[in-house]
Amino acid sequence: MRAFTTLLLRDIKLAARSGGGAALALSFFALVATLVPLGVGPDLRLLARMAGGVLWVAAVLAALLSLDRLFQGDFEDGSLDLIALSPLPLELTALAKIAAHWLSTGLPLALLSPLLALLFNLAPPATLILFVSLLIGTPAVSAVGAIGASLTLSLKRGGLILPLIILPLLAPVVIFGAGAVALSLDGLGAGNALGLLAAFAFAAMLLSPFAAAASVRLNLGG
């Protein structure tokens, strides 16, 4: 357990200090959310209608930005070999890295979302649903993304392949997440969608450490 928390804290510190983590993803998120109204026009009713989908897609893309470094930095400087040698099972290592990625990317994205929803004129109840859905759903993005990150670990240009293999698998997250917001806008209960989103996120967090650990192992030559 100590090894797990140590690794978790180390990764969060690295994300916070290397300048490539949370701040970058948040700026990207805000920038995409700013560009969309410029593209589709300033009609507030239209923007309110689109807010859930646009912010969800932007959040997924923003979370992807830092994913390719999830294992790669440690792989390149050799610390991944040492971590793999430690008594901590590789599956738990993967889980720690997923948790660190979510705490340094997904959580800040969810916290920023109400502010951006304000710019999109999203009604307060729907904004709450958006916030909750991002809170529930972004762990799934980190978890599924970790599979992609570990598969493309040895690639120099892994950042290009990663979105290609991960984004189709993340379709359910976007559908349920943005769907919850749309349902709440229509005055229907969003509980159904949020429940499905939570189910997907739990399944992803449960299963993806195994897939990620298997592909880290193969890249370490084991």
Added chain:
Amino acid sequence: MNFLFRYANPHHFMRLSGAVLPFTAIAALLCLGAGFYLGFSAPPDYQQGRTVLLMFIHVPAATMAMGVYGALAFCSLLSLVWRHPLSDTAARAAAPLGALFTALGLVTGSLWGKPMWGTYWVWDARLTSFLLLLFVYIGYMALWNAIEDEVRAARAAAILALVGAVNIPIIKFSVEWWNTLHQGESIVSGKLAPVFLAPLLLMMAGYAFLFVSLWMIRIRTAILERRARNLMQAGAR
């Protein structure tokens, strides 16, 4: 399982597939020929007119698109559990064929959509999940091509294929939850008239034989390619 292991040996596989290939190829030609003939001689549908012909091309392509992914995932499982190089070769050889069937299903689906729904593309559940399936295939092939080391590439691709196999039903469910406009299946439930059912089943069999034939040709080519490369390397030394 013993049967599988026996033919996982490339030498045995070459012998068996060489013997089977002419028959599956002829079966494919016969089924497709008969299917096309019966399809063209079937009366026009009372609602859809002649465009119902597209069904005989579209529905089997869509079925194969899913079926090929099943074959690919099964090969990947064999490769991860028993480490047979031949199942890697088989999985890799199946991917472009599956992508092609998916693309064919999408193109014919949208051509069918124009007279039926009035637009080439509607975001209905099945079209959308097939578009996502196409991207899954593309990602799988891209990952395989991106990793230089062949053994690593094969295992990484196999892991991705299994992750996809778990996720594709979820994607399908989520997309259906999102929107549905496509008509439900009408083969098993017996809503399809026999004039249409016979050519459709023939076409499905034809597509399946075609896939098996092309798949075997691709695996055989890959094996021969590897042998040629080994010979050239041995000659260079």
